[in-house]
Amino acid sequence: MGHMTLPALSSQTLADQAYRALRAAIIQGDLPWGEKITERGLAAGLGVSATPVREALRRLEQEQLVEHTGPRSLRVATVSPQARSESGLIEASLEGVAARFAAQKATAKQLDRLERLLDDADAAGLALRAERDVGRQLNPDKVERVFTALRDFHDLVEAAADNSHLARALDQVRAFSRSERLEITVAQLAAGASGPIQRYGQHRELLAALRAHDGDRAEQLARTHAAAGVADLAGWDV
Amino acid sequence: MGHMTLPALSSQTLADQAYRALRAAIIQGDLPWGEKITERGLAAGLGVSATPVREALRRLEQEQLVEHTGPRSLRVATVSPQARSESGLIEASLEGVAARFAAQKATAKQLDRLERLLDDADAAGLALRAERDVGRQLNPDKVERVFTALRDFHDLVEAAADNSHLARALDQVRAFSRSERLEITVAQLAAGASGPIQRYGQHRELLAALRAHDGDRAEQLARTHAAAGVADLAGWDV
DNA sequence: GCAGCAAATTTGCTATAGCAGACTGCATGA
DNA sequence: TCATGCAGTCTGCTATAGCAAATTTGCTGC
Numbered sequence: 456m457g458h459m460t461l462p463a464l465s466s467q468t469l470a471d472q473a474y475r476a477l478r479a480a481i482i483q484g485d486l487p488w489g490e491k492i493t494e495r496g497l498a499a500g501l502g503v504s505a506t507p508v509r510e511a512l513r514r515l516e517q518e519q520l521v522e523h524t525g526p527r528s529l530r531v532a533t534v535s536p537q538a539r540s541e542s543g544l545i546e547a548s549l550e551g552v553a554a555r556f557a558a559q560k561a562t563a564k565q566l567d568r569l570e571r572l573l574d575d576a577d578a579a580g581l582a583l584r585a586e587r588d589v590g591r592q593l594n595p596d597k598v599e600r601v602f603t604a605l606r607d608f609h610d611l612v613e614a615a616a617d618n619s620h621l622a623r624a625l626d627q628v629r630a631f632s633r634s635e636r637l638e639i640t641v642a643q644l645a646a647g648a649s650g651p652i653q654r655y656g657q658h659r660e661l662l663a664a665l666r667a668h669d670g671d672r673a674e675q676l677a678r679t680h681a682a683a684g685v686a687d688l689a690g691w692d693v
Numbered sequence: 694m695g696h697m698t699l700p701a702l703s704s705q706t707l708a709d710q711a712y713r714a715l716r717a718a719i720i721q722g723d724l725p726w727g728e729k730i731t732e733r734g735l736a737a738g739l740g741v742s743a744t745p746v747r748e749a750l751r752r753l754e755q756e757q758l759v760e761h762t763g764p765r766s767l768r769v770a771t772v773s774p775q776a777r778s779e780s781g782l783i784e785a786s787l788e789g790v791a792a793r794f795a796a797q798k799a800t801a802k803q804l805d806r807l808e809r810l811l812d813d814a815d816a817a818g819l820a821l822r823a824e825r826d827v828g829r830q831l832n833p834d835k836v837e838r839v840f841t842a843l844r845d846f847h848d849l850v851e852a853a854a855d856n857s858h859l860a861r862a863l864d865q866v867r868a869f870s871r872s873e874r875l876e877i878t879v880a881q882l883a884a885g886a887s888g889p890i891q892r893y894g895q896h897r898e899l900l901a902a903l904r905a906h907d908g909d910r911a912e913q914l915a916r917t918h919a920a921a922g923v924a925d926l927a928g929w930d931v
Numbered sequence: 932g933c934a935g936c937a938a939a940t941t942t943g944c945t946a947t948a949g950c951a952g953a954c955t956g957c958a959t960g961a
Numbered sequence: 962t963c964a965t966g967c968a969g970t971c972t973g974c975t976a977t978a979g980c981a982a983a984t985t986t987g988c989t990g991c
Binding site: 707708741742744745748763765766 | 973975976982983
C-alpha cells in the first residue's frame with residue numbers, strides 16, 4: 456500500500472452541493488431570513504430535481520436554518536437580535552471548551568504553528584496601529600491579513616481540540632452568531648474602535664496557557680475573549 | 694379568530710417517524726454503534742419506501758449518529774469512550790449557559806414549579822436515604838420518582854432558558870453523553886455510591902441563584918453539577 | 932492456499948409521477 | 962360591505978424505476 460486515499464475530497468452528490476449552496480445563500484443573505492421557499496422553486500433555481508433539494512432542506516432544518524411554518528410550507532428561519540447575541544454566548548462557551556481540550560491535546564507542531572500565526576497577525580497589526588495613529592487610512596490588505604491570521608488561529612485551536620461533536624456544534628451556532636461579524640468588525644476598526652485591537656494580546660496569553668496544558672486558564676481566556684467579541688457588537692455586558 | 698391553531702402536534706410524516714424510530718434505536722442500542730446499514734434494509738424493516746428513510750438518514754448524519762464510511766456505504770457512528778466523556782463536558786458547559794439564560798428569564802411560575810419539583814424529589818430521596826441507612830433494598834418506585842423529578846427540573850431550566858439553538862445543541866450532544874447514564878447511575882445508587890446523593894442539595898443552590906437572577910452563579914453551579922455527573926461515571930477530575 | 936481479476940449483485944443517488952391536503956381567488960348571497 | 966363556499970392551483974410527501982459505481986463473489990492461475 457503505497458498511498459492512502461483521501462476521505463472523499465469532493466462528495467459531489469447533488470444533495471451535498473444543494474446543501475452547501477443553500478446554506479451559503481442563507482448565511483450570506485441571498486436568501487433573506489424569513490423568506491418563503493418551495494422545493495420546486497429551489498430545485499429549478501439550482502437546476503436539479505426536487506429529491507436532492509429535499510435532503511438539503513432536511514439537513515438545514517436540523518440545524519434550524521430552515522423551518523416549517525405550516526404543514527405544507529417552508530421558509531428560511533427567522534432569527535431575532537436576541538437570539539443572535541445569545542448564539543454568540545453559546546459560541547463563546549463552546550470555544551472555551553475547545554480551548555480546554557486543545558490544552559490537553561495540542562501537539563508541539565500545532566503550538567508552533569499557532570505562534571507563527573500570531574507573529575503574522577502582529578506584523579500586520581502593528582503596521583495598522585501605526586497607520587491609525589498618524590491618521591492615515593487603513594490598508595485593506597493588512598486588515599485582511601490580520602483577520603485571516605486570527606481566524607486561522609481559532610480554527611487551529613478548534614482542530615487541536617480534536618472533537619468532531621464540538622466542531623459540529625460550533626459550525627451550527629456560528630451560522631447565527633457570526634454571519635455578519637466580520638463585516639461589522641472591519642467597519643468598527645475603520646471607524647476607530649479600540650476593542651478589537653485591545654483584545655489582541657489575549658491570543659498570546661491563550662497560547663501560553665495551551666503550552667502550559669492549563670485547561671482551566673485556556674478555557675477562561677478563550678471564552679472571555681470570544682464573549683468580548685459579542686459584547687463589542689451588541690453593547691452587552693457579559 | 695376565536696382560537697389559535699397548535700403548531701403541528703404530530704407531524705406524522707413517514708420521514709419524521711423514521712427519524713425518531715431510527716434515532717431511538719441507535720440510542721437504546723437496538724442498532725449498535727458501528728453497525729452497517731442500508732437504505733433498503735431499514736426501509737423494509739420500517740415498512741416504508743426508501744425515500745423517507747433517506748431523509749431520516751440525512752438528519753441523523755447531520756447530528757453524527759450515522760456516518761459514511763465510503764462513497765456507497767453507511768453505518769451507525771462509532772463513539773469512543775473518550776468522545777463520550779468529552780461530550781459530557783460539552784453538555785455540562787451548555788447546561789451552564791442554559792442556567793445563565795434561565796436566571797435572566799425564568800418567570801415566577803417557572804421558579805415555583807422548579808421548587809415543587811425539588812420538594813417532590815426530596816420527599817422520595819429522603820425516604821431512600823433512610824432505607825439505605827437501615828440496609829434495606831431501595832424501593833425502585835421511589836428511585837424512579839427522584840429521577841423523573843430531577844430530570845423534569847433540568848428540562849424546566851432548559852425551557853426557561855428559552856433558546857431553541859441551545860436546546861437543539863443539548864439534544865444532539867446528549868445522544869452521545871447520556872445514552873446510558875440513567876441506567877448506570879441507578880446501578881451506582883443501588884451499589885451504595887454516595888456521589889449522586891451528595892450532589893442533591895446543589896439543586897437548591899441553583900434554584901436560589903435563579904431566583905436572585907444571578908447568572909454567573911447559576912452557570913457556575915449548573916456546570917459544576919453536570920460535570921460532576923460525568924466525573925462520577927468516568928472517574929475523572931474536572 | 933492465495934493473490935488477482937472479472938462477472939454479478941448490491942447500493943446509494945437522482946428523476947419522475949402522482950396523491951392528498953392546503954392555499955388562493957373569485958363568485959355568490961345575505 | 963363582508964362572510965361563505967367552491968373550484969383551481971400549488972405544495973410537500975411518498976413510492977417507484979433505473980443508473981452508475983462500489984462491493985462482493987467466485988473463478989482462475991500461480
